[in-house]
Each structure stands twice: as structure tokens, then as C-alpha cells.
Amino acid sequence: MTTPVRLLIHGASGRMGQALLRLATERPGLQVVAAVQRKVDQRVLDGVPHFASSELAAAPAFDVAIDFSLPEAFDPVLALCAERGSAFVSGTTGLSGAQREALETASARIPLLWASNFSLGVAILDELVERAAAALPGWDCDIVESHHTRKKDAPSGTALSLGAAAERNGATPRYASIRAGDIVGEHLVQFSGAGERIELVHRATNRDIFARGALHAAARLAGRPPGAYRLRDVL
Template sequence: MNTVPLRLLIHGASGRMGQALLRLAAARSDLQVVAAVTGRAPAQRVVDGVPHFASAELGGAPPFDVAIDFSLPEGFDPVLALCVERGAGLVSGTTGISQGQRQALIQAADSIALVWASNFSLGVAVLDELVERAAAALAGWDCDIVESHHVHKQDAPSGTALTLGAAAQQGGAQPRYASLRAGDIVGEHLVQFTGLGERLELTHRATNRDIFARGALFAAVQLNGRAPGSYRVRDLLAAPAPPDVG
């Protein structure tokens, strides 16, 4: 059995997700963060044993197996290019990327294994599949997606709601959206199918933001060693991890 830890590069390490990834990865013996990359020059070069790099120094990062990217659209191109150059996997949850960047992801999938997702909750990954199946089975039913988030969230509908809507469309439904912004709600998504005399509701509620970091770490472990291609989180749930080759 291969006991060598998976080497991770965390891109966007100073953000809320980056900090959660560093904290959760540090508690696991099967993971080793070999580089934490931040937008600005780090105040300390090594923090809790993890080397820190500025984004301008990305090319000098040590060897890694998978990069986990939760940054900004302007930082997305360099980390994608580095993964392609080194043949490393990429797990990205960076939102707001352009159509050109989406096209670059498609091209990169010819040479590396990667997953981009608007939401790394494992529960949402299952919900995505259930929504597609329900839409296909309930032809002609109304489909409504209601998403609720904290008052500071500005985009509406949320990226997750749009992803669920795409799953509904894949199944043949035409979703409608409603957005609520209230209090400190981490994230709730309700997908409702309504027919004559009956209604089906599929709901996911997030109560802790760590679920997204845990999901990204899960995706990194599952992605490592896979053939080049673009994967969904639900694909990684359905398929077993590749066998150890070390």
C-alpha cells in the first residue's frame, strides 16, 4: 500500500477557503501541503511548516501532485498553466471565470485531470444527480429552484443554483429561480418539482463552511492518478479511487 502523502499546492491560501484547506489538511496524515500561494508577498516564508509563496513566485513552487485553487479570476490562468506544464491535477472552485477561461479548462483536460465546481459539498454533488434524474422522470412538471444565503452574498442566483438548474435542463426541465438573502445563512438550496396534485422537494442545507473545504480535499485525493479529463464532483463519488501504483 502506498503511504506517501498526496502533495498539495493551495492557491488562494489567504482567503477563507484557503485557510480552511490549510487547517483541515494539517490534521490529515495522507496529505502534505508543499506550497501555500497568496496574492501578495507573504509576511512569513514558512507558517506551521508550510512554505508560502506570492502569486508572482508561483513558478518556483516545489513539485506537487494536485493544486487546489480558490482564488480570483485574474489568478486562475497562471495556476492552470502551471498544472498543465507539470502534469499535475487541478481542483478549482474559483468563480467568475470568463468564457475564455472555461475554454482553457476544456483544452487543459486533454492533458491533465481536473475538476471545476461551483460547490464542493458532497451532498450537493448527490443532489445534482437526483435533480437530473427527477427532471427526466417528471416530464412536464414545473421546476423551481429557491436558494437562500447570508445577507452579504451579492450574486443571485447562486452559482450552485445555476449548476442545479443545468442538471434540471439536462433532464428536460425548464427551471425558474428565486433568491433569498437573510441573516447568516451558509447556504440552502431547494429544488421543487410540482405536478397536478403533488409536489417533490429536494433540499440541501449547509450549516458549516468547512464542508466545502472537505469536499475539495476529497476531490483532490480522488482526482490524483486519474486519466486526463474534466470530472464532476459526482463523478468522483461514483467511481472508486485508482489503485496504488507506488
């Protein structure tokens, strides 16, 4: 019998954390051994031990941490993974330059995957943006992202990642952000030339797609050599 991949869910009280806890039970080969959140009201919920953020160091052994939290909670969980040699999957956005450098440093010790978006569709969109930018030199590139009113960072991490894909092939993206209602996530990448334009769009209507993508990444990342992986590397 194959030993299950042991997961620590960091940011367990958030929307993504709750989706991860719910959907992990549906995927064979994964076992949530700890859920970490800012404060704890109930120590064990649905068979999963819960820990406050201040108790992170007391979490049991785990193979992969999945982190969907806030930048101010990011550093301790990355440091714990590096200390224990556990893989790290993160979708926390709004990271500082120093935190991105910490990711790069940690990738020499552990396998890690940071992505602004864990949907398969966005991984494909990223490739399409690269191709369009290469094929359309000199065209204007504009990225419009829309999210719910509670999202703090703007432009979104996904928009910035798509912009980086365009920049790799010579485009200079401009950004616009919309915060309205309960929009899960919409990203429009527009290339405009004289008399014509191309629009590449991804719309997410259910947050579960991101949780399923993160769980898939965790299952595929466990046991890999140290390094910084992309979502497309583990699809």
C-alpha cells in the first residue's frame, strides 16, 4: 500500500484553506495532518488537528505545506519547510522582493512551487500570452483583472505573472484592476495593433479549481529534487 502524502494546510481558515481541507478528502493518496490558521477555536475538526499560527513549530511531520495566507504570515511557514526539508506549494500573493528572494534561496534546499494562480486554464493562458507577444512585436499589451472586493493586492499576482510572460517576449504590459462584488477571478490580456486587436480571456467561476490545482501540485511535488518549479512542470 502506498504511503499517503502528508499535508500541512497553512491559512486554513481562509476561503482557499477551507476548499483545500474539503477537497483533500476526495483525492486518494493525500492526508491532511495539520491545519494552521491565525487563531483556533476547536483543536480537532473532522479528524484534522488545528494549530494557531503561533504554534506552527509544533505541527507534526509533513511532506508538503500548502500555503494560501497573507504576506505577513508567509515567512514562518517557508522557513519551517526549509528547516524540515518539506516541499512547499504557495499561492500567497502580494509578496515583497525580500520574500521572493527567500523563495529563491529556499529552492536550493527544497522543492517549491509558487504560483499566482493554480488553474489549468491560466497555465495555458500564460503560454498563449508568451506566443502572442513573440508574434506581435510593437503591439500594445493591456491586462485587465477583476476580483472580489476583499482582495487587497492590485494588480493581482496572476496579472503580474501574465505580464511577465508578455515581457519575456518583448511586450510592455499596462495594467488595470477592478474590485467588484464576489468575482472569483477574471483576466483579460489584450494585444492591439493598427485596426485590430486580440483578446485572451480566462474566467474562473468556482474557487475549487484553484484548490484542486494546488492539491495536484502538492501530490506531484512531494519527493522531487530541490528547485523552483512552475505549475506547467507538474501538470
